[in-house]
Amino acid sequence: MLRILRGLAHKYFSDEEAVILFLILVTGTVFVIWFGAMLAPAIASLIIAFILQGLVTKLTKLGVPEVVSIVSVFLVFLGILVGVTFGLLPLIWTQLSNLAGETPRIIGELQTYLELLPEEYPQLISADAVNTLYQQVSTEVGHMTQWLVSFSLSSIPDLVALLIYMVLVPILVFFFLKDREVLLGAIGRLLPPQRPMMLQIWHEVNLQCANYVRGKAVEILIVGGATYVAFKLLGMPYAALLSLLVGLSVVIPYIGAAVVTIPVAMIGLFAFGWGSHFIWVMVIYGVIQALDGNVLVPVLFSEVNNLHPVAIIVAVLFFGGIWGLWGVFFAIPLATMLKAVFAAWPVKDYVPPPTVKES
Template sequence: MVRILRGLADKYFSDDEAVILLLLLIIGTLAIIYLGAMLAPVIAAVIVAFILQGLVAKLLKLGVPQGVAVIGVFLLFLGILVGFLFGLLPLVWTQVTALAGEAPRILRELQIYIEVLPEEYPNLVSIDALQAVYQEVTFEAARMTQWLVSFSLSSIPDLVAVMIYMVLLPILVFFFLKDRAVLLGALGKLLPHQRPLMLHIWEEVNLQCANYVRGKAVEILIVGGSTYIAFKLFGVPYAALLSFLVGLSVVIPYIGAAVVTVPVAIIALVAFGWGSHFIWVMVIYGIIQALDGNVLVPLLFSEVNNLHPVVIIIAVLFFGGIWGLWGVFFAIPLATMLKAIFSAWPVKGELPPTTETGQH
């Protein structure tokens, strides 16, 4: 065992810089675990600035002065944030509360459709199993309705915290964009002066994660927006809420699409019944999902190393178990970052990519 551990240490940690990098990763992980709630606005601002930096860089390449590029991109972000807070979010919340009020009626109508299944497919569906599923769904719907009704004065402290975050977030994003070089230079002074390994890994992580995060932001807007337009044209109830969920579902490949299909199908079934209208809604929804997976994703993520479906599921389970909903939401970006780090990690006996090209 000792010989095996020594071999692994010699293979992966023979470089002093690799040991320092490992310590930095451990410290960063512990800081996020224990200080994540406290530093939530800073972490969110870093992610947003990371997304917007790509647009700033493109404007700089076109000859736009840095100050103008930063202010222009920041105003664009501010406009999107204001539109989300005062346009989309109230609409989604109104439809959530309306859906909660309609939940008993929807469940009663859904039960009518469900009770027919044992008669038509007695070998596949049993009445007892359907009753158990229906009781569980009813219980969860009642609990959600109760939570929405009790969302009153007890939630004011949370609302105040959210409002503070909404003020801090734009301020932090602006300074992260404006003083990016200064902040990175200050962090660089804390690291060894000669750090080719860290620079190489940073370039790999920056390329992979930047392309992924920016691509996902565009994918959410396109998929959510096209779903909203389609559902509004077909008269689907709660179109804003459903399209919001569909847009967010692309963050979790495979799992997200499978989960969000259930409420889409239930609401369309209750609204239109078994008929051509319901079938057309589900067909259009399926076309949007197919175009997303087969056209949009390859186009947006051509430079990103794809993760195996098994790795995606493990990442969702692992990070979701650690951080709950936020862990599920950020599972794929974190897995992409870890894969980029492992891909660029030096292994004794292998030449780094920069050595092959003669660059340093």
Template sequence: MRKIFSKWIDRYFSDEEALLLFFLLAGSLVIILTLGKALAPVFAGIILAFLMQGGVNRLRQINIPHLLSVILVFLAFVGGLASLILIVMPLAWKQSVNLFNELPGIMSEIQSVLLLLPQQYPEFISEERVLELIDLAATELSKMGQLIVTFSLNSITSVLALLIYLVLVPILVFFFLKDGASITRWWVSFLPEKRDMMSQVWNEMDDQIANYIRGKAIEIIVVGVVTYITFFFLGINYAALLGILVGLSVLIPYIGAALVTLPVALIGFFQWGWGNEFMYLMIAYAIIQALDGNVLVPLLFSEAVNLHPVAIIVAVLVFGGIWGFWGVFFAIPLATLFKAIVSAWPKAKQVVQEESSV
């Protein structure tokens, strides 16, 4: 056993650069897990600056000075952030409160419909089973109400932290955009001169991660805005709230659209019933999803991430369970990073060649 383990260490960790990369990744993971909350503004600033770096590069390509490019992109970011805080979030919160206030009436309608099922299909479902389901739903709604009240009380104490984020993160974004190249050179100066493996991993990941994150952010905004405008003109209640849900659903490939279909259909049904308006709503929603998958995604993601669907779903579940929203958002880039490291690992490539020759 000891001989096998020693042979495995020699195969995969005998290269100094590979060993250094392993410790760098392990150290980064430890820092994120232990100091993640304290350094959250720094991480948010790095992510947002990374998202906007493409805009700075495009402005510089048309001979606009670097500092002016940074200022223009930063002003666009501040304008978008202000619109989100002052317009979108208050509207979504107001509609969420209205929806929660109307839930008792919706539950009464659902109860009336469910109680008709034992009369029409007595061989499939009993009245006792329906009452159990109704009690379970009422209990969950009560828990949801308690969570909302608790969140509201806790949010009072976190207003100061939110204000700190609103001031600190934009400042960090500006300096990361302005001095990102010098910060990168300073960090690279600590690495060894021979870093072929790190360069290979970075070159493989740079374009893919940049295209994916920026494209995914644009996709969320475009799908959310188009959904809100469409639902607003159709006259459905809670159009802003549903637009946000549909926009965020693109974060989870394959299953996000299916999950968000349920609230869209339920709200449309309880507002209009099985009428023409409900059919128009579902047709419009299906068109939005079709255009997103067949037009928008190919335009935004010119360099597709070469991952199997099972790998993508597993990555979403694993990283989402660890880091929540940000874990879901970065699940595919992190999975792609893992794949790039495995393919670039020096001894792993030799082993694959040996096995293929055998």
């Protein structure tokens, strides 16, 4: 056993830089798990600044002074933040409350529809199975309604925290953009002066994660916006709420689109019935999903290394279980980072010491 451990240590940790990088990864992971909730505004600000830095760099390359680029991009971000906070969020909350109020009617129509199934398809489904399914659906909807009521009653502390975040996050984003080089230089002074492996990993991760995160933010805006416009033109109820779900569904490849199709189809079916209007809604929704997967994704993520679907699903499950929604969003960048680390990790063949023959 000792010889096996010695061989692994020699193969993977014989390089001093590899040992330092391993300690950094372990320390950073433990730090985020333990203090992630406490430092959520700083982490969110760092992520937003990372996304906005691409726009600052592009403006600087076009000849715009760096200070002007930073201030311009920050003002655009501030305008979007104010618009989302005072425009989109109240609209979504209103539609969510209206949907909760419409739930009894939807449940009643669902019960009527389910009661017809045993008569039309007696060989496939029985009345007992329909009653069991209806009771389960009613129970789940009741739990959801109670959660909405309790959430609205206990949301005052959350509103206070939201107000604090609205003040802290813009300030931190501005300083992360303004003092980017100073902060990176301070971190670099803590690392060894000769760090070719770390620089290689940093370059690869910075390129891949930057392209992915910025591309994913643009994809959410385009898909969500296109869905909202289409649903409003078609008279789809709860258009803002559904378009938000559709936009956020692109965060989870393969799974998100399949899951969000269920509420879109259910609300469309209860709103328009089984007819041409409902079919048009689903066709246009399918066209948006097809354009997203076959046109938008290849354009936005042409420079991002593709991961195997199994690796993506495992990364979403693993990092989502650790860090929740943020882990789901950054599952693919984190998996890409691990891929870059494994690719650049120095590996040496273990040569066992020669055995001494007994005379």
